[in-house]
Amino acid sequence: MTTQHIQLTVNGEVREADVEPRLLLVHLLRDVFLLTGTHIGCDTSNCGACTVLIDGESAKSCTMLAVSAEGRSIKTIEGMADGAKLHALQQAFWDQHGLQCGFCTPGMIMQASWLLARNPDPTETEIREGIAGNLCRCTGYVNIVKAIEQAATELRAPASTDAPAEPAAVS
Amino acid sequence: MIPAQFDYVRPAAMHEALQILVDHEGDAKILAGGYSLLPLLKLRLASPTLLVDIHDIDGLDEIIETTDGLRIGSRATHRRIHENPVVQNGYPLLVDAAGGIGDPQVRNWGTIGGSCAHADPSSDWPAVLIATRATVVLQSVSGERSVAARSFFIDTFQTAIEPTELLTEVIIPRAPRPSGAAYAKLERRAGDFATVGVAAQLSLGPDGRISAAGIGLTAVAETPFAATAAEAALVGQEPNEATFQAAGVAAAAESRPGTDAHGPVEYKRAMVKEMVVRALRSAAGRALAQR
Ligand SMILES: Cc1cc2nc3c(=O)[nH]c(=O)nc-3n(C[C@H](O)[C@H](O)[C@H](O)COP(=O)(O)OP(=O)(O)OC[C@H]3O[C@@H](n4cnc5c(N)ncnc54)[C@H](O)[C@@H]3O)c2cc1C
Ligand code: FES
Ligand code: FES
Numbered sequence: 456m457t458t459q460h461i462q463l464t465v466n467g468e469v470r471e472a473d474v475e476p477r478l479l480l481v482h483l484l485r486d487v488f489l490l491t492g493t494h495i496g497c498d499t500s501n502c503g504a505c506t507v508l509i510d511g512e513s514a515k516s517c518t519m520l521a522v523s524a525e526g527r528s529i530k531t532i533e534g535m536a537d538g539a540k541l542h543a544l545q546q547a548f549w550d551q552h553g554l555q556c557g558f559c560t561p562g563m564i565m566q567a568s569w570l571l572a573r574n575p576d577p578t579e580t581e582i583r584e585g586i587a588g589n590l591c592r593c594t595g596y597v598n599i600v601k602a603i604e605q606a607a608t609e610l611r612a613p614a615s616t617d618a619p620a621e622p623a624a625v626s
Numbered sequence: 627m628i629p630a631q632f633d634y635v636r637p638a639a640m641h642e643a644l645q646i647l648v649d650h651e652g653d654a655k656i657l658a659g660g661y662s663l664l665p666l667l668k669l670r671l672a673s674p675t676l677l678v679d680i681h682d683i684d685g686l687d688e689i690i691e692t693t694d695g696l697r698i699g700s701r702a703t704h705r706r707i708h709e710n711p712v713v714q715n716g717y718p719l720l721v722d723a724a725g726g727i728g729d730p731q732v733r734n735w736g737t738i739g740g741s742c743a744h745a746d747p748s749s750d751w752p753a754v755l756i757a758t759r760a761t762v763v764l765q766s767v768s769g770e771r772s773v774a775a776r777s778f779f780i781d782t783f784q785t786a787i788e789p790t791e792l793l794t795e796v797i798i799p800r801a802p803r804p805s806g807a808a809y810a811k812l813e814r815r816a817g818d819f820a821t822v823g824v825a826a827q828l829s830l831g832p833d834g835r836i837s838a839a840g841i842g843l844t845a846v847a848e849t850p851f852a853a854t855a856a857e858a859a860l861v862g863q864e865p866n867e868a869t870f871q872a873a874g875v876a877a878a879a880e881s882r883p884g885t886d887a888h889g890p891v892e893y894k895r896a897m898v899k900e901m902v903v904r905a906l907r908s909a910a911g912r913a914l915a916q917r
Contacts, residue, residue: 459634476634476677477667498627500665503731512734518664519735522634523657523679566730587816588729 461525465490466534474521481505483521484531492532492561496590503589506562507531513569515588532561535568544568544606553602555593563589567603575611579604629667636679640686640792643678644767647790650676656792657681658701658740661732686739686794689713695760695799696720700739700792704728707738717798718912719758719807719825723750726809729817739793742778745785745849748819752779752850754809756842757825760798764791772797779849802838805829806912810905812897814888820845821888822897824877826905828865830913836860841873841905845888846881846898853877856902865910873906874899 458473465488472487484490484507493516496504505516508530516529535542544564547553554560563586570577570585577585582603583596591599634657637643647654655674657663658681666672680686686701689710696717698707707713708724727733727741727750741751742762755762755775762778764771764787773786775796780786787793801807807827811820823844831837839860841853856877863869883894 457633475631477629477631479628479664479668482628498665498668500661500668500732503729506731513731514735515731517668518660518731520634520657520660520664520677520679523636523660523681525636569730584816585730588731 459522459525461522463524463526464528466530472521476520476522478521479517480507480509480519480521480524480529481516483524484516484529490531490533494558494561496558496562501590502559502562503566503586504559504562506565506589508565508569511569511572513566530565532564535564542568543609544571544602547602547605547609548599551598551602551605553594553599559589559591559593563591563599567606570603571607571610576607577603627668627670629664630670630673632667632674633676634679635676636682638682640683640765640794641767643680643683643792644765644790646676646678647792648767652789654678654789656743658737658743659703659735661728661736662740662744662746680792687737691716694797697795697797698738699795700742701737702739704733704736704738704741705730708733717807719754719809719827719909720798722809723754723811723825726750726811726813728819732817738796742796743785743787743793745779745783746819747782747847747849748823748845749850750809750811750820750823750844753823753825753842753844755796755798756850756852757807757827757840758798758801759840760796762786762793763795763797764788765794766791770794776852779851782848784849801827802829804913804916805838806909806914806916807840808905808908808912810901810908812901822846822883822894822901823850824898824901824905826902826909828860828906828909828913830865830917834864836863836865836869839873841877841902843877843881843898843902846883846894848882853880853902855880860906865906865913867903867907870903870906870910871899874902877902 494504496502500518654676657679760775825842827840829838839857844850856873878895878899
């Protein structure tokens with residue numbers, strides 16, 4: 456089985472690699488590009504810890520082959536902060552205690568950024584449905600929902616006031 | 627876990643993909659969204675030697691309404707179907723079903739063609755295609771053929787597709803008006819596969835009685851199937867509670883559930899009856915609104 460050469464964009468940077476076809480995107484990100492913010496929590500595509508944006512659509516990066524990501528644009532948790540300034544979602548998870556162990560957090564934040572790009576003013580139900588593919592074993596979700604509500608409010612505020620770092624990814 | 631080794635190709639055109647399926651007959655597997663195939667590869671429950679990614683083939687994800695009905699390209703994702711304006715306006719059964727499949731990430735990437743080809747006994751689209759008497763279109767180097775959804779799903783993970791064939795589209799015929807259809811899914815937790823899933827479609831005659839009925843059940847047999855006894859219990863009857871209850875009883879009797887983590891057989895039969903009644907109430911409400 457021969458390796459294949461792929462080129463893709465990760466957090467705005469063009470990256471290349473020679474990979475076996477069986478390499479999962481999540482392993483490309485973690486083991487080849489050393490972007491270990493994206494986590495692996497299961498073998499069954501259920502937990503969502505590995506969620507990233509692929510061409511603006513949220514995806515479980517354990518459920519795409521690296522070779523299938525050729526030519527696509529990936530955004531991971533490492534692409535959220537603007538230098539030292541946390542993204543509004545990261546800051547909100549901090550402010551609202553939206554994490555305990557933090558294992559689910561990168562996936563939660565990427566999924567929430569997808570949700571807010573599509574629906575900037577979600578109801579609590581819409582938030583809960585929006586993160587239905589992301590499991591958290593610690594928080595009970597209440598503070599995660601509050602954090603997403605806080606970020607939504609901040610991201611909706613006019614840019615002239617307290618400007619958010621950047622708008623969430625647009626699909 | 628890491629899948630076993632395989633080769634990977636991403637053909638740019640349909641004829642190339644079809645030729646690859648012939649050249650590697652039996653060893654090649656098509657890769658669409660990957661949300662059923664990749665979990666199997668990771669758990670090493672499948673070990674194809676070649677994956678044929680159909681992502682670059684143009685025209686496979688279109689949704690168009692024609693005189694035949696609604697044609698949905700095999701690579702249309704659950705989300706694309708759910709948010710399509712034509713579907714939103716005229717096919718509430720599809721809206722119900724698409725919106726309830728898995729979780730948002732699954733709906734972003736999983737496709738109707740992959741769902742049908744995979745034929746998980748608990749998947750949602752097969753029940754919808756059976757209830758609406760849809761057609762599945764298959765293509766190979768030697769041409770195209772159409773298979774009725776009612777004979778397409780053969781057994782667990784087994785369909786009428788030959789190894790050299792690619793599923794190109796499904797065609798959902800327009801039901802004679804007034805008609806209504808609905809999907810009722812019982813799930814244990816958000817994002818789960820169905821414990822019981824019921825797709826129901828009714829048409830009403832000039833006398834207000836049910837003139838045609840389609841009921842597809844999922845998760846309660848070795849494969850999704852048509853509840854024909856329940857359909858027979860509906861046709862010619864008034865669309866009322868007694869009729870729906872009778873159809874529910876018939877559907878429970880003809881389902882063949884197994885005991886598993888979703889519950890024991892008696893529970894599932896009871897739920898078949900209840901979910902059939904709920905789907906029919908909603909379908910009838912939609913049909914009456916069309917009169
Ligand atoms: C966490 C989770 C929850 C889920 N919940 C549900 C649910 O509630 N209800 C539900 O119905 N499904 C559910 N699914 C399954 C999901 O909908 C899958 O995406 C879908 O069943 C398969 O579509 P796919 O495009 O991902 O196919 P793939 O995984 O790419 O392929 C599946 C199979 O179909 C074959 N195939 C794909 N396309 C074609 C084609 N055009 N022609 C011929 N063969 C083809 C492949 O070779 C493979 O054997 C869930 C999946 C996950 C991971
Ligand atoms: S690691 Fe669990 S869904 Fe990807
Ligand atoms: S904070 Fe521990 S899993 Fe979510």
